[in-house]
Amino acid sequence: MIETQHKQVPWRWVVLITLPSFATTLAEGLSSSFLTFTLRKFFDSPATIAFISSLNVFFNVAVGVVVMYVSDHVWFRSGRRKPFVITAWILMIACSIFVPLVRNVYVLVPLVVVWLALADMSMPFAILQQEVIPPQQRGRASGMAQFIGYAYLLFVYTIMLGRFDDQEFQPWFVITGDRAAFWTSALILAITTVFVAFYVRERKPVQALTSQKISFANFFKSVFSDKTLWPIYLLSFSRTFLAIGLGTMGTLLFTEQWGYTKQEMGTNIAIGGLINIPLTLVVGYFADKFDRIKLYTYSICGNLLMNILYYCFVQFFLPDHRPLLWQIILFGEIGALIGLLSSTVAGPMAYDYIPRDKMGTVAAGSGIIGSLTRLLMLNGVSLWVTFYSKRFCPPGQMDYFSGYLMMIAMGMVGVGISLLFVVMVRRGVIKPYGRMNIGTTEQAPAT
């Protein structure tokens, strides 16, 4: 029996508690490309598909954050995280079984909405994993989790995505690729549920928060009332602007507008992801060697420039406005390298300006702001694509690539806000509380 709250645990425990990450990543991952294609069966409007898919982001805040907060303050017979996780997974299994079978949009949409909400209800599982793995073993556990992430990437994008429309005719039944994907996810999740329910035991913490009253008003007040944290929230707001992609429009751009198969799309994503493994190490080296704020400024500007270059290349250089696979990979990798650099630098850089005693609060606040901004932006991109296509394309045709214009515009806003942050830092308006090793209750030295 694997247990929480031990000072050291066998490495085999670490492997066993890390393996279920594959199940959770797979279940979560199906809500991107697979869900887009599932919804495409019923909806022609990209805005509708994007809206339903983006509910995932909404539930991150509305369900995920709330459940994680509540799970800190309760205790049941079987623990404080497990009841939420097990309940969510059992219901998710049911949803995963039924989603590919549904032939009626009025059943599909509620089912998908519930499924997305449940995926976020199971978020305390990540905390449960950290409660099993003691701090000194978390580094290697994180490496294992990365490895599982790459295995997921290969499995889903190289093998499963291209099978979405395939059919196998057995004497008594026909099975399609989308059913195979959702049911495989359900099977793996079912086995994981049994594992967590019967092989993992939560021990009651000595210093629990269970006696404290759950107050969401206090939670939001503590997160948003401190003015010293507002610049950090502004930075997180701008980072979301910079990191926003085409979302579901990207999937449709690849398959419907450019005419690539789902297999080609999946391979492209998987190759990109695998090239990123060594890139992450290189970028980590640079992030530690150079001035973070300079590196961040250059990388966000570079990111924006890459998007502009890519748009111009496809729209004005290629006569058929359709890049070849190697061109997509090349531009994608250069963009990913710059994006990796900015995201690797941005995290530690932001923490340089957060008081040590406010790190958890800022993480929660940034999560809420980031999710809400992402929700609005993803829907904004799809509405823009719809508007642009109606205005400039022949009837019935969609130009998903026009979403890049919106991305570039949002990138400009993001760069503007980020540069404002940098200027405020340079002028000493924002103080590096994190580097000074003090909390907000202490007096910051004059700079």
Place this chain on the structure above:
Amino acid sequence: MKRVAKAAFFPLVAALLIAAGYVWGRHSFRLFFGGERAYGTITALLKYYDARADLIVAIDQEVVCTRASGVRVHGQMHNGQLTAVMVISNGQATAVRLADKPAPALLAAVKELCDTDASGVKRFLMRQSVPSSTDRMQTIVRTETAWVIPGVHGRLRAISASNDMVLAVATDAGTFTRAAAYPIVTTMTFMMRTNDNSYVRSVNGAVVPPPAFKDYFLFERDYRYSFRPIFSFAVSGAWYTVLADIGRRMTPPVAYPPFAPVCLAYDPCNPQDAMLTPDFAAFKKMTFLQRFNATVEAVFIRWLYPFLFFSIGSVLALVAVLIASLVLLPGPRHPHRPA
């Protein structure tokens, strides 16, 4: 009891999944590794719509490209094979001799236009219409005629064929013959100058109303349609025609395009027991990315389910070993190890 159940759960599930993978893939593994290999042709396609299907028994494609100089290229294909290519210049028509394989670029272009979908044709036109070129392409007219036996329904019992041509199919509901086949003609016109395109479809001679903009055959974008190939091959002079056990929604399987030569494996004692298999020799001619995608497509359309069962079963077997080892060999880090 609870302890026994917990100890037995993972080994049992792992064994079950590996066994399920074996049962699912047993027949195809036996044919692939123990059977004979041959090449055949996709001779017909069943296009399903709910419980009914149309049987596509032949397809003719015709493409006419017009350049700014007035030069026209006229190409014709029948069941995936180029049958005629003609260049018309200054009112004079010159037939291209296909047997000599001249002008490979021209033939490749005609074949690409016949094989690709509507957006592919449009992209081709855009690529060939660079403003700087004095002889840029201006118009492409593509006509596709699918010969269809309509309304096939009921469980398929037999396929009647002559050499590589399907003549009739017999189902629980009756016999559907080639004599009942009618043409579904889809004409698409793309004009670069006006950036305009039009689609007209006629079924058995009568023009059908929208959604006629959807191509009938290759490029259906409706998830309710699915395609299942019928393939034929010869063994010792005798022809066999088999309904494939794999298919695809919206388009025919990428690895097994319509009327194309295909690789298959069969049981020499019972050639009717045959299945489509990946043609690894054909993949060698492709570029790296194409080869990778084609291999994954062809291998996993055939063996996805055995692969899923085997791989999940193997991981669970590893989990079972780890759990057992924790009980038998707790190790120095174990919090509850016996003193």
